[in-house]
Structure formats: C-alpha cells, structure tokens
Amino acid sequence: MTRSEKSAVVAKLEAEFREAGAIIVCDYRGLNVKKLEVLRNTAREQGIKVQVVKNTLANIALKNVDKDGMELKDTNIYIWGEDQLAVTKVVAKFEETNDLFSIKTAHIDGEVASVEKVRALSKMPSRDELIAMLLQVWNAPIQNFTIGLNALKEKKEQTA
Template sequence: MTRTEKAQFIDELTAEFKASDGLIVCDYKGLNTKAIESLRNTSRPGAIKVKVIKNTLASIAMKNAGIEGLELKDTNIFVWGDDQLAVTKVVATFAKTNPSFIIKSGYAGGIVVDAAKVEALSKMPSRNELIGMLLSTWMAPITNFTIGLDALRAKKQESA
C-alpha cells in the first residue's frame, strides 16, 4: 500500500469512525476465514462493518475521529456501526459460539468500555423492543377497558 493509499484509507476510516456510535475491538487469533466471513455475513443486515485493520492505521484514524483510550495490541478485528446496541449484540452472540473470538474493549456513547460492559450492553433491549414495551404499557388500560365493556355487553345479552 502506497503512502497516498494509506492516507486515503485513514481518511475513510476516520469518517466512518466519526459517523459510528459503537466501535468494538476484538481478538480474532485462532479463527479461520470461514468463521470471520460468518461474522461479516451476520453483521451486514444491521449495517455493521467488520474489518481487520493494521493497528497503526486504526490508531491514527481513531485519533483523528476523537476516539482515544483504546489500547491496540496483537491481532485485532474492528466492528463498528451506527447502532451501538446492535454492534454489541452481534459481537456478543458471535463470541458465545466462537471461543477463539475475544472481546477486548470498545467505544460506545463517547466512552471507552471494557469487555464486561460490552456484554452488559448486548443484553439490553433494542430501540424497537423498548418502543414495543412502551406501546404495550400505553395500550394496557384501553385493552382492559374494552375487555370489561365486552364482558358487560355479554352479561347484558345473557340476562336478556
């Protein structure tokens, strides 16, 4: 890779890191190509990007994007996307099925998080699930009222 290609690659990474809400760094040593492709395939529907990047290039791009505090050592695969919960869910699910895949650290919501925090974030309900819970809570009184009215109607018809 020439110097200009590296500069262009760093600029692209910087823009993507700035636009993303969640970034997770994982160790992929011991995984074969088929397993990494499986991770990429599961992440595509959620617009989550998975890429093995040289540590020096990634650190420059993260510094340019304002992401500091992540220590990059050994072999790293970077997973990032717009929805931090979706990113954590994909990574945590993949880590459960592949013991060689180790979550190192991440950057979510403007702070550096460790592997335990990434696991905790992956267990949180998504935005759509929270909206569904809220709507069901709002609909409960109306639903109960209509059930009561229907029971009253049935009782009146039965007695008549």
C-alpha cells in the first residue's frame, strides 16, 4: 500500500467510526471465506460494516475520532454500525455458531467495553421487540374483555 492509499483508508475509517455507535474487534483466525461471507451478509442486511483492517491504520482512525484505548494485536476483523444492539447481536450470534471466531474488545457508548458487556447487550431486546412487547401489554385487557363477552354471549345462547 502506498502512503496515499493508507491515508485514504484512514480517512474512510474515520468517517465511518465517527458515526458508529459500536465498534467491535474480533479474532477470526482460522475461519474460511465461506463462513466470513455468512457474517458479512448477515451484517449487510442490518446496515453493519465488516472489514479486515491493518491494526496500525485502525488505531490511527480510532485515535482521530477519540475512540481509542482498545488493545489491537494479531489478526482482527472490525465490525461496526450505528445501532449498538444490532452490532452486538450479529457478533454474539456469529460467535455462538463458530468456535474459531471470538470477541476481543469493543468500543460502545464512548468507552472501551468488555466482552461480557458485548454479550450482555446482545441479549437485550431491540427497539422493535420492545415496542411489540408494549403493544401486547396494551392489547391484552381489550382482548380478554372481548373473549369474556363472547363467552357470555355463547352461554346466553345455550340457556335460551
């Protein structure tokens, strides 16, 4: 890579990392291309970026957007996106199904996050799931009332 190519990569990463709500660094050593494509396709469906970047270039980009502090060693794959929960869910689900893939570190909510925090966030319901739960709670009394009225109607018809 020439110096100008490296600076272009750093500039692109800076722009994307600045908007990212979560940046997760994972070890992918030993995974074949087919499995990495599964990760990329799953992430792409949810608007999440997945890229293998040299640690030095990623470190420069992270420092320039004040998201430094992560220890970057060995081979890493970077996964980031605006929606923190979506990023953590994609990574945690992929980690469960692939033994060679592991979460190393993350940057969430302006601070370096542990692997445990990433896994805990992945278990939280998303915004859409929370709205669905709330609607079910609101709908339950009305549904039970109509079921009761229908049962009362059927009972009156049987006695008549």
